[in-house]
Amino acid sequence: MAEEKKLTTRAEDFAEWYNEVVQRxxxxxxxxxxxxxxxxxxxxxxxENMQRALDAMLKDTGHENAYFPLLIPMSFIEKEKKHVEGFAPELAVVTQAGGKPLEEPYAIRPTSETIIYAMYAxxxxxxxxxxxxxxxxxNVMRWELRTKLFLRTTEFLWQEGHTAHATAAEAEAEAVMILGVYRKFVEEWIAMPPLTGVKSDNEKFAGAVRSHSIEAxxxxxxxxQAGTSHFLGQNFAKQFELKFQSEGxxxxxxWNTSWGVSTRLVGGxxxxxxxDAGLVVPPKIAPVQVVIVPILGGDDEAAVRAKCDEVAARLKAAGVRVKLDARDNVTAGAKYYEWERKGVPFRVEIGPKDLAKGxxxxxxxxxxxxxxxxxxxxxxxxxxxxxxxxDAFQKELLEAARKRREASSVRGVQSIDELAKALDEGAGFVFTGWSxxxxxxxxxxxxxKATLRAIVDEEFRSPAAPSKCVSGKGASIAEVAWARAY
RNA sequence: CGGGGCGUGGCGCAGUCCGGUAGCGCACCUGCUUUGGGAGCAGGUGGUCCCCGGUUCGAAUCCGGGCGCCCCGACCA
Structure with a gap:
């Protein structure tokens, strides 16, 4: 077997493995x-399968889809101070159109808060x-300096929700509710079990009062960071004159919220x-759940093909996304490797011997x-x-991922030295107190090199709350999870 | 934006030091034999050697200047 047909293994070089898998x-x-x-x-x-699932969940929780334009007047972006500061470095700006310089440059949206709240007003x-x-x-565009397929590209696809409410409490509840939707979505469909929590001020969205996130x-x-949900307070409403007359x-x-998940989830x-053989795609989001590979070449070829057609039709009728790979210029073995690399959950092989045995x-x-x-x-x-x-395969993937997350988590860490040591020994999330x-x-x-991923929600906290800050200075006001991150 | 690496048929590379007919593997095309874990044999197609300029009888190769991409660090979904 030619070496070049094999993937770099995860143990050899995880980053290289990722690049090869995504491309191959x-x-x-x-x-x-x-x-x-x-x-x-x-x-x-x-x-598309992720989109379909999440779209249904968002509609079930009362949201409707709309579409706002790609180009945003620079003056809009500049209105919210923290927002400009956050996004200015990564803006792509259109300065010329129709062969002439524009009077006012347009930013290609890095996110749409400004244009959307201007319209809400x-x-x-x-x-x-x-x-x-x-x-x-x-699609949105952020001129990133360092990019990686799916995880960080200058242009990416996402959904962005934007809501406006009459009260702070209602908006805060919305932001929390959406985080729950995200969590359920990534667990049930992507079999990716995240922590949930609140971002520190350092890590929160530019312009938010509070950012919640799911961290896988x-x-x-x-x-x-697999998804974020922000409570924006009245920061944008004040800048865009988003006002209403109250009952009184x-x-x-x-009061606003905004929230999003992106094609980054594919990378996740x-x-x-x-x-090391390639992708493994959870059945619920797999474009093909079962691939049928006929074993061709004998006198029974026509009968084998007919049987494959029949089995494919019956699986399809049973609600399975099935693909019959009937190519005759590729051997069966080559097809196995190809579909395994693409992560199809199950393969059915049908050959002459099967015809006889049923x-x-x-x-x-x-x-x-x-x-x-x-x-x-x-x-x-x-x-x-x-x-x-x-179904069982889907559940096992989630369970395996959850076990791996827990096995990699270290709790009860008391000092930065200990935190550094845990990370160097391969820890994932490290939980500590924080002042x-x-x-x-x-x-x-x-x-x-680790960052504060989240002030973790109650469900993820340790049985005994840490009393001291990991720095050794001061009492802990919250338990946090640290990790090196993408 | 700093550091490193790489640009040669679709992909992966050799050739560059030391200038002289552009090569190898895979893929692709045709034919025959094959097909239950990456098929075999035979014959074939395909390249302004990243770009611009210079040196030279002659440049993938030497010199100068660009550009692009990837990887590693500081910022970010």
Missing amino acids: AELADYAPVRGSMVIRPWGYGIW KWVQSYRDLPILLNQWA LMQDNKAL GQEEYA MVMTHGD SVALVRRLTPEGEKRKAFVPEAEAIATLPTRL GDPAVEAEVKERT
Whole structure:
């Protein structure tokens, strides 16, 4: 076997493994513009499945989709002070159009708060016009200095929700509710179990009062911020005159939230489930859940093909996304490697021997310890059980990821030395007390390269609350999770 | 934005030091034999050697200047 056909292993070089998997599984390819990529059909199919699932969840919670323009007047971006400071370095700006310089430059949206709240201001007069609960699926652009396929590209796809409410309490509840939606979505569909929590002031969104996030742990024990939900207070409302007349007759500023997840989740999926043979795609988001490979070449070829058509049709009728790989210019073995690299959960092989026995060969992308990879099972049984096998596979992926996260977590750490040691020994999330002082974050980052990923929500806190700050100076006001991060 | 590496058929590379017909593997095309874990044999197609300029009888190779991409660090979904 030619060496070049094999992937770099995760243990050899995780970053290189990631790049190879993404390209060789045909998720994406580098585009001619620096830091940008083409999302290929296999990658886009996964994204579409994510989109479909999350879109339904957002609609179930009362949101509607809309679309706002790509170009935003620079003056809008500049209105919210923290917001400009945060985004100015990574803005791409259009200064010329129609062959002439523009009077006012337009920013290509890095996010849409400004344009959206400017429009909300037009639409809202009284409390009866609230809440506004909109979402948009869009591309955005951030001129990143260092890029990586899916995880950080100059242009990426995402959804951004933007809501306006009459009260602070309602807006805060919205931000928390959405975080719950995100958490459920990534767990149930991507089989990625995140921590949830609140960002420190250092790490929060530019312009937010408070940012909530879901933080997932990758196989190299680096954290990935997988989704964020922000309570914006009245910061944007005040700058964009987003006012309404309250029930009591007073003029008040509205309260906003914004929240998003992006194609970064595709990268998260790769680094959560992939192995040295390539991708492992959770069944619920797999564009193909079962691939059928016919064993061709004998006198029975026509009969084998007919049987494959039949099994494919029956699986499809059972609600399984099935692909029949009937190419005759590629050998069966080559197809196995290809579909494994692409992470298809199950493979069904049908050959002349199966015709005689009424069986099929069933192969799972990940084989449980101690089981044979290839099982010959009666055709009817295979068809009948594949839907439940897919469900079980999905659940096992989530469980394995959760176990890995917990196994990599270190709790009860009392000092920065101990924190550094844990990280150097391969820890993922390290939990400590924190005084709330940003200087501690700076010191930890300086000494360990780790950042404060989240002030963790109650569910993720240690049984005994830490009493001291990890710095040794002062009492702890909250338990936090640190990690080196993407 | 600093440091490193690399630009040669679609992909991976050799050739560059020491200038002289542009090569290898994979892929691709045709034919035959194959097909239950990356098929074999035979024949073939395909390259302004990143760009611009210079030196030279002659440049992938030497000199000067650009550009691009990747990786590693500071900022970020």
